[in-house]
Amino acid sequence: MRSIRVKLIAVVLLIAFSGLAAVVLSSLTIVRDSQHSIVENANIQVSDLVSKSILAQISEYRRKIEFVFNSWKANPSVKIEQGLFPDYLWVGFYDAKGKSVFEWSADDKLKEQGLSRELLIGYKNRDELFQEIKRQVLGLKVKKNTWMIFNSSIKTLFPTFLLATALFQPAAAEGEDEILYVGFAEIQAERLYASIQARRGQELTLIDSHQNVLLSTREKWDPSEIVFNDDEVMKAVGDLKLGKPSFVTLDYPKEESKFTSLYKFEEGGGLTLVLQEPFSGLRSGEKQIQTRSMMIALIVLIFTVNLLIFFGNSITAPLLQLMKMMEKAGKGEFTGRIKVASKDEIGRLATMFNKMLNDLREREDEIENAKSRLIQSEKMSAFGQMSAGIAHEVKNPLAGILGYAQMSKKKLDASSEVLPYVEIIEKEALRCKEIVENLMRFARQEKANLTRIDINKAVKDSVRLVEHQMSISGIKLVQMFALEGAPIWIKGNSNQVQQVMMNLMLNAQQAMENKGSLTVSTHYDQENQKVLIMVSDTGMGMSDEVKARIFEPFYTTKGVGKGTGLGLSVSIGIIKDHGGNIEVESSPGKGTTFTITLPCDTQEAEAPPTENVA
Secondary structure: OOOHHHHHHHHHHHHHHHHHHHHHHHHHHHHHHHHHHHHHHHHHHHHHHHHHHHHHHHHHHHHHHHHHHHHHHHOOOOOOOHHHOOOEEEEEEEEOOOOEEEEEEOHHHHHHOOOOHHHOHHHHOHHHHHHHHHHHHHOOOOOOOOEEEEEOOOEOOEOEEEEEEEEEEOOOOOOOOOEEEEEEEEEEOHHHHHOOOOOOOOEEEEEOOOOEEEEEOOOOOOOOOOEOOOHHHHHHHHOOOOOOEEEEEEOOOOOOOEEEEEEEOOOEOOOEEEEEEEHHHHOHHHHHHHHHHHHHHHHHHHHHHHHHHHHHHHHHHHHHHHHHHHHHHHOOOOOOOOOOOOOOHHHHHHHHHHHHHHHHHHHHHHHHHHHHHHHHHHHHHHHHHHHHHHHHHHHHHHHHHHHHHHHHHHHOOOOOOOHHHHHHHHHHHHHHHHHHHHHHHHHOOOOOOOEEEEHHHHHHHHHHHHHHHHHHOOOEEEEEOHHHHOOOEEEEOHHHHHHHHHHHHHHHHHHHOOOOEEEEEEEEEOOOOEEEEEEEEOOOOOOHHHHOOOOOOOOOOOOOOOOOOOHHHHHHHHHHHOOOEEEEEEOOOOOEEEEEEEEEOOOOOOOOOOOOOO
């Protein structure tokens, strides 16, 4: 006898060979760590070169601004030659109080672009920018190199940036302070952009003093898209110190992780360079080792697959048969048996499974029998509640009332004035007799044969059984029937439908605690050929938690001795056997409405006239 443990040894061998894959992966990890260090050093170097290029370009622009400033100090009526400043669109100087002392603009170039000096962002916001650059100057010990730069693009194809810088006029006499001025220049950005390049696969972003994008090498970046919305980068920028580079790995929820090099300029009031490279761009150096690893792994895989097939067949064949039998059992089919071909653990499992199928089949038969008993038990429970109220009122006086009424009717002349009243007594006594007969018929056990019945009549008969009890309990009973009470035919069992109605109406009575109103109504939906029965009360209602469990067997919110918890579970079973469903709407303190939906029977008779569902 071969034990399954022997077969598991083969699986263990497979796991051992998987260790080779772990070795390969570890070697790849070592290579990646090495590459990580190389990439970190390379990116920091690239960031350093790009930052120096940016500073050189900004220094050139500042020298030209200082040149114009010095020329203006020497000659307040100085004019700027556009040819000497081809990138400049607007230049303005302001004194320490924010008053404009000099302005110039390249009106011809602005006109070509459909712009004017008033549309330029620097010109429109010069007062706020003046205060900002002034705060920067007063907050620094070294005032000479204070400058800030912002993205000021208005048109996508005409990118510009604004350069703001502090300018100083030497003191007129020894001991006096230098005079502060603030210079602004709106400059075309092509030359600055052209001087900044990133290698393939890298994304370079320059964030200005307001943490907006000044320039980016990302694909399809639009210079007019100023807002920088990378929260991960901004968190890292917030931790940076001026003049210090940083290299971090940033993880993104919907994108791959990126190596990120950061550098915040000492000048520029917070100007920051961000250089990013996705992980996928660093995998090229791993291809050679991956190829060799894949070859080794392929050889091991072929060997282990053959080993797995050889040993796996002896395990999977009986398990596959067991799985098919379990699938059938899950659908309620307890027929068939598993052929036991071995005496190992799987063979013993198959034997136990066959025994389980036998037990399940026997229990299914017991459940069906128990279900029938439960239905009858709940029916008799409802009958017991009704008979307690009816017996005292009807049983003893009914025979005497009916007998004396009939005797009096025989002795009275046809012209007697009393005769109509005696006939009413006889009629009402007969009505009581009919109620008792319906009650006894309801309590009688019978097979649930579905026949063609009038649902309006079945509901009326059910209401007739409880209307007296509702009346003496102080509950107002309201009845409304579709098609003015005309027959609406369904395939069903009148006795069982009445049982469901009794359960719902008695539950409603207990929920209202002898006050309120109970509404029983039927509605005909011709379009879908369905009939709806609604039982609504004005009781305490139910919470969502209670509402979710009311159809569970033995679940009840009633006190001890007041309910079995089977009424609603039996009711929904009956309605589903009739091809329908029960739905409930309820809220605490707002009452409860049960809606029974049943399909109409239109095969043997014409459908009733049209009526909209209420």
